[in-house]
Amino acid sequence: MFSIGEFARLGLVSVRMLRHYDAVGLLRPAYVDPVTGYRSYQAAQLSRLNRIVAIKDLGFTLEQVRAILDEKVGTEELHGMVRLRRAQIEARISADLARLRGVEARLRAIETEGHMGAAEVVVKKVPRVRVAELAARAKSYEPEDITPVIGPLYDELCSRLDVAGVAVTGPGIAYYEAREDGSVLVHAAMQVSAEPRPGQDFLVTDLPVLEHAATVIHHGSMDEAGGSFQALAHWIEAHGHRGCGLAREVYLHSPENRDDWVTELQMEVSPPEPVTPAPLSQEPRP
Known part of the structure; x- marks a missing residue:
């Protein structure tokens, strides 16, 4: 048998933690001296200690740990819990990094306000284009909500086009539809020359x-396109246009x-409103 200090060192936990586990009934000592009250543990109890620490470190409360241990969860189930927790942590880290990139992009947009020349915006007619597409809903139009939706959409679309033997004829195009609840319908499209056929698992x-x-050309990740969108908005307003809906994104490279991405942002606009000349003032006759 081992003293509580020895057992704590073997189990890589603190004596204080072992006393707490004893107090809440998670890990009782193998023997308690009736005179001194000293706790003693057996090596076999390291197995239960390992499970307690592993499950607790997955984010469960001690009450939940007790319930899981009472169900005699096996090693394979513990591995499954670890995989699930890893996926949750990775998703949270990814979301936090995306949020941080968004803040940095906002700061860069602030630094470059007013420095985008009018020559960088081009007004043109965009012809009709045939596409194959998949669509899904995103929580909002913010990059941290769009990116996790549009990436898998394109992966799935390209896979389905490959299976169907449909050749891509031009760069990808993303477009969006705003919903009344604030969500956005994300369309991930690829240019094709194919005809619609029954049974296709894409539109x-x-x-x-x-x-x-x-239109304006944005260089870099779309997570950092805020500055380009805002410069486009300033140009549209300054030149008497009105924006019509959300912009298309054409992934040129x-x-x-x-x-290293190169993306053309295309926002439909109304023609500029004609400027009505001010009436000439008439001076009174002498």
């Missing part, structure tokens, strides 16, 4: 002509490194 459709589109 083949024609994106309509944009008679007047204010999308290598594995997102920092």
Whole structure:
């Protein structure tokens, strides 16, 4: 048998923690001296200690740990719990990193306010284009909600096009539909020349002509496109246009490194409103 100090060192926990586990009934000593009250433990109890620490470190409360241990959870089930917890932690880290990148992008947008020249925005007619697409709903139009939706959509779309033998004829195009509840329907599309066929597990459709589109080229990850969108908005307002809906994104160059992406943002706009000249003032006759 081992004293509580020896057992704590063997189990890589503190004596205080062993006393707490004893107090809440999670891990009782194998023997307690009736005179001194000294606790003693057996090596076999390290197995239960390992399970307690592992389950607790997965984020469960001690009450939940007791319930899990009472169900005699096996090693394979513990591994499954670890895999699930790892996925949750990785998702949280990814979301936190995306939020941090968003803050940094906002700061860069603030630093560059007013420095984007008008020559960088081009108004043009965007022709009708045939695409194959998949769509899914995102919680909002914010990058941290769009990115986790649009990436898997494109992966799945490209896989389905490959299985169907449909060739891609041009760069990918993403477009969005705002919903009344604040969510956004995300359309991930690839340009194709195929005809719609029964049984296809993707939609083949024609994106309509944009008679007047204010366009700008964004360099870098779309998570950091806020500055380009805001510069486009300033240009549209300054030149007497009105924006119509959410912008299309045409991925002109999308290598594995997102920092090297080149994307054309296309926002449909109304023609500029004509300027009514001020009436000439008439001086009174002498």
